[in-house]
Amino acid sequence: MNEIDILKNIAENLSQRKSSAALNNYEVLGNNIKFLNDSFIWGIENLSDLEKQIELKFKNDELVTNNFKDNSKSPYYFRKILPRIISNDISIIDKFISNTQPDDRQNITLENVLELKKTFLDFSNLVTASRQFIDSLVSDAYQLIKLDSKEINFHVLTSLHSFNRFVTKSIRQALFNSEIDNSLNEFNNLSNNKRIRGNESHITKCSEKSFGNKVDFLFSELSLSTETDFKNKIKDLFSFSSEFTHIGYVSTFFTSSNDSEVIFKDDISPYLPSTENFSELKYELLEVAMRFFVKVYLPSIDKALKTAFINDTYYSLSESLSCISDKISQDLKTRNNEYYFFIKQGLIESEETIDLTCICGTIRNWEPPHEMSKIFCSNCGSQFKLLEIEGDPGYIITSNGPVKVIGSNVPDFNDLPMEKQIDLLKQCENVVNEQTK
Numbered sequence: 317m318n319e320i321d322i323l324k325n326i327a328e329n330l331s332q333r334k335s336s337a338a339l340n341n342y343e344v345l346g347n348n349i350k351f352l353n354d355s356f357i358w359g360i361e362n363l364s365d366l367e368k369q370i371e372l373k374f375k376n377d378e379l380v381t382n383n384f385k386d387n388s389k390s391p392y393y394f395r396k397i398l399p400r401i402i403s404n405d406i407s408i409i410d411k412f413i414s415n416t417q418p419d420d421r422q423n424i425t426l427e428n429v430l431e432l433k434k435t436f437l438d439f440s441n442l443v444t445a446s447r448q449f450i451d452s453l454v455s456d457a458y459q460l461i462k463l464d465s466k467e468i469n470f471h472v473l474t475s476l477h478s479f480n481r482f483v484t485k486s487i488r489q490a491l492f493n494s495e496i497d498n499s500l501n502e503f504n505n506l507s508n509n510k511r512i513r514g515n516e517s518h519i520t521k522c523s524e525k526s527f528g529n530k531v532d533f534l535f536s537e538l539s540l541s542t543e544t545d546f547k548n549k550i551k552d553l554f555s556f557s558s559e560f561t562h563i564g565y566v567s568t569f570f571t572s573s574n575d576s577e578v579i580f581k582d583d584i585s586p587y588l589p590s591t592e593n594f595s596e597l598k599y600e601l602l603e604v605a606m607r608f609f610v611k612v613y614l615p616s617i618d619k620a621l622k623t624a625f626i627n628d629t630y631y632s633l634s635e636s637l638s639c640i641s642d643k644i645s646q647d648l649k650t651r652n653n654e655y656y657f658f659i660k661q662g663l664i665e666s667e668e669t670i671d672l673t674c675i676c677g678t679i680r681n682w683e684p685p686h687e688m689s690k691i692f693c694s695n696c697g698s699q700f701k702l703l704e705i706e707g708d709p710g711y712i713i714t715s716n717g718p719v720k721v722i723g724s725n726v727p728d729f730n731d732l733p734m735e736k737q738i739d740l741l742k743q744c745e746n747v748v749n750e751q752t753k
């Protein structure tokens with residue numbers, strides 16, 4: 317190919333937008349987004365309470381380790397800085413949460429369906445909020461693990477230096493005083509190299525300058541070295557969001573089209589392909605962000621607390637962190653699973669409506685002609701796999717308990733007489749014992 321070939325390809329393919337296709341299930345996406353978004357709101361409310369406790373406990377000399385008691389040493393000053401880092405992050409996460417809410421589909425009709433259309437502004441807000449989330453939390457998790465005076469000095473003075481370049485008089489007055497001015501002058505007088513390298517006599521240091529290096533550092537410090545895929549995903553998200561935040565050609569082209577769209581419809585209301593595309597991205601961003609929050613960010617706070625507080629205080633704070641982490645991890649696991657059902661042979665070809673009850677409690681009334689594309693949970697997105705069993709087997713004994721074969725001529729397990737229930741449970745216990753032998 318020569319340069320004209322490439323330019324021609326761009327002109328013909330990346331200047332007029334093709335209509336987008338909806339490849340996912342919009343209803344499921346909406347439910348899953350709502351479920352994870354609610355879970356994250358719960359997590360941040362709890363983290364917010366915890367931050368207040370941490371702030372309070374830092375005021376009590378009795379509760380901190382010896383290193384943190386001496387005001388001639390640097391750890392002492394983290395007693396004020398550490399809670400501030402967490403509360404800054406809570407603001408950033410709050411913004412992310414408000415940008416990842418599910419679409420409101422109430423009262424959407426063919427007449428007003430265009431209100432759901434997602435434009436450049438929506439994409440730009442969503443991805444920029446995600447960029448701020450991942451960028452800030454990586455950088456702050458790094459500071460929480462390091463708890464190093466020169467590292468935090470570099471972080472804050474760099475920020476102050478940029479802020480100072482355009483800040484207006486009144487804001488400047490509220491923020492700057494002679495102490496801050498002196499610190500900033502000291503920093504400004506250093507060459508870039510000296511600011512970063514930070515030997516004995518210097519005031520600042522930055523050991524891991526780039527986003528990627530900071531991510532590598534965090535994964536290694538938190539013993540997550542085997543999580544290569546997730547680590548790469550975080551870096552991919554960073555690059556992808558850079559493209560949006562810095563207004564790249566492709567992201568702007570993709571999101572700023574004014575073409576009319578075809579209108580789709582599901583059980584809830586009409587919708588547009590662009591709304592479905594947008595939700596798909598929103599869900600992916602939400603999921604990755606929440607996984608990062610529980611795998612990297614909360615453990616970084618934990619590590620900092622362990623250094624700062626005496627054992628008893630640390631243990632109680634750490635337990636609260638674990639509660640947040642456990643619930644969110646559990647919530648993440650319940651989305652888009654694969655569940656197996658045992659079903660009596662012949663039922664699928666019959667005229668009967670088959671009720672499939674998902675683990676999340678939602679029932680799918682699977683009507684004849686029993687299309688395989690329709691066996692999934694509209695609430696949590698889980699896919700159902702069916703295992704056909706010959707004859708009328710009643711229950712299947714598994715290590716997870718007795719499972720009724722759908723279509724079998726037996727009562728539901730809970731409707732069985734107690735002695736029959738106990739008998740089946742004993743059989744299951746035997747299966748477990750067999751497996752563990």
Ligand SMILES: [Zn+2]
Nearest residue numbers: 674676693696
């Ligand atoms: Zn479900």
